[in-house]
Amino acid sequence: MRIVSGEDMYEIDRQTVNLIGISADTLMESAGRAAASLLLERIPPEAKVVVLSGAGSNGGDGIVIARVLKAHGRRVSLWLIPPRDKIRGAAAAALSVYEKSGYAAIDYTGSEAELERRLERADAIVDALLGIGVNGPLREPYRSLIGKINEQHAAVYAIDLPSGVPANGGPVEAAVRADVTVTIQYPKLGAFTHPAASYCGELLVADIGIPPAAAAGLPRRSLWTLADVRRTLPRRKASSHKGTHGRLLVAGGSLRMPGAVVLASRAALRSGAGLVTTAVPDCIHAIAAGHYPEAMYLPSPSEAGHFRGELPLGDAAFGAIAAGPGLGRTPGSRAVVEQVLRQDVPVLLDADALFHAAELLPLLRKRRKPTVLTPHPGEMARLTGSTAAAVEDDRFGVSARFAAETGAYVVLKGPHTIVAAPDGMQRVNTTGSAALAKGGSGDVLTGIAAAFLLQHEDVLQAVSNAVYIHGLAASLLTEEHHSLADVLASDVIESIPSAFRHIYGDEGGAEGKSPKPGDSFF
Structure with missing residues (x-):
């Protein structure tokens, strides 16, 4: 199984969209559905779930996840952390589909105290705030939200990477401590270097069907697993x-x-x-x-x-x-x-x-x-x-x-x-x-x-x-x-x-x- 850096993953996405012809909207839909499928297996049906969505692709994945969970009758509240005008591209399209499906998203701005109450009562929190998009010091309100997530007793599920964890590893300023990380398509380097890896918890891989050709020419890093050993041990x-x-x-x-x-x-x-x-x-x-x-x-x-x-x-x-x-x-x-x-x-x-x-x-x-x-x-x-x-x-x-x-x-x-x-x-x-x-x-x-x-x-x-x-x-x-x-x-x-x-x-x-x-x- 291939392991990628943050830069590798962005390049794979570009190749998938520009050369192979799978649209960004389709990629996000596939990512959200694949991740939601894994969450449906892990989160109990009666659980109260809070999904925290950021502005980028990770946030869009969270929006799709919330929609799929709701379609399966789960008790889900979707919170949009950035202002709506900051949500663009495929993430904006995912939000439009979410709302046209009859579901309401809650704006964080102006409802900060209510989110804090919801987090305290939640059984599961889905972190779709930043993913691999960490670049430089954490800004507000993400820094404060990460602290609040880590204070809760709910099970925490991070999408792609826990928010605050650098995709390529290295020092961690502040990050969500996840019980489970559902990584999209390929595990990221940060999941295998410390201290970053200590924030990830159990690692699950959501295969979203990106063709291997999209990763051609990139560094060849992979996990060595039991299947590999059984195949090659003399x-x-x-x-x-x-x-x-x-x-x-x-x-x-x-x-x-x-x-x-x-x-x-x-x-x-x-x-x-x-x-x-x-x-x-x-x-x-x-x-x-x-x-x-x-x-x-x-x-x-x-x-x-x-x-x-x-x-x-x-x-x-x-x-x-x-x-x-x-x-x-x-x-x-x-x-x-x-x-x-x-x-x-x-x-x-x-x-x-x-x-x-x-x-x-x-x-x-x-x-x-x-x-x-x-x-x-x-x-x-x-x-x-x-x-x-x-x-x-x-x-x-x-x-x-x-x-x-x-x-x-x-x-x-x-x-x-x-x-x-x-x-x-x-x-x-x-x-x-x-x-x-x-x-x-x-x-x-x-x-x-x-x-x-x-x-x-x-x-x-x-x-x-x-x-x-x-x-x-x-x-x-x-x-x-x-x-x-x-x-x-x-x-x-x-x-x-x-x-x-x-x-x-x-x-x-x-x-x-x-x-x-x-x-x-x-």
Whole structure:
């Protein structure tokens, strides 16, 4: 499912009207009807509904919604917040149809106290004030109305976006806190970046039938869902063996952080890697080896608890290399990262390897094989010479630009993790929760993603599937036995089998079988 910016959506509307030939009136009617259909499913028949309509397209959608709800016998009052002479174009046409249908709209000006009383008695409030039309500081009476909406106990349904939420994300001055957001045709970027996303509540998509051709040439951003994972996650042939599923090297660990590389290696094994070798400083070899017997080890010369220099790879051949968990920020650790970047295999860098990568960008840009970087916002800020706040304000833009500039696949972690490819494609994850907000979670993702690089032919699919399964494993834990507070990174590893079972169904991942249908986890 495509995700769009505010500018994208305006362009899609223009293309739909000017090139395809669907009129603005028809678009508004379709939007209002599609949104109303979803509201009829959610709002109880006996509920008292207040629809607040602004001046633009969002307000016009609200007018159509009010008419459709009334036609179904619902108890609805439609309030026109701007003066009537400010309502123009398709919205004015929708208002004319509304009134010719025998329904009365109430003008806000002069009836402010009455609206406040209606809001206090309402069971449901439909916010059709601003939608994606927020541009600059909020004006009155919208600022005051947003405050009054947020004071009520009624369920709040926002149309397209909660009023006050920027379509492209970023800082929020003041905004409606919606229980449900019914977005028109395509979800907007603001629904997937914080703090904007925290105002949206549950996200529903009202498909209004805009032809895909209207979005041709626009940035290719989309949600990565369960259906996508089921379609692209590899199946195993009956004739496969350990060599079939790849040889992975995981490099990391230090005397202070011996567990991070263990978590990554265990996650890789749980995620299907055929053979995993864990490269660690020799001073922690015994510690790491005692945690799981399934891996092989590459003890490497150490100094002061860290790698002393390059790894003793010899003529060992690996299908992919992951580096970074627990690595440290010493000169010897930097030498390891530089050595890894010079290998002619797919490489994944995380944690301290990203710290060193910021100083090795020329080498990274020269690589011919795929490179995957998995930064959190602070690490992304170091890579780009920016700040974590600036990264958070423009997650889509920052990740897309860096991927294009370096040729790397960027996994910008956080709520709604974004995977950006060098060719401009971006995928937004739909799983995960605050259960992952704990040390070690990123190391687990490193292991899953590295294992998937060995098993997928398409890098973007590999990384998108890894992020999805990582979040799914955590979500399954909190559905079953855990709270958001108590999940450990090692718990997530042990939940990976449940995540695979959720995706594969009864087939268990065997080639030639189809999974059971399902629609949970988006």
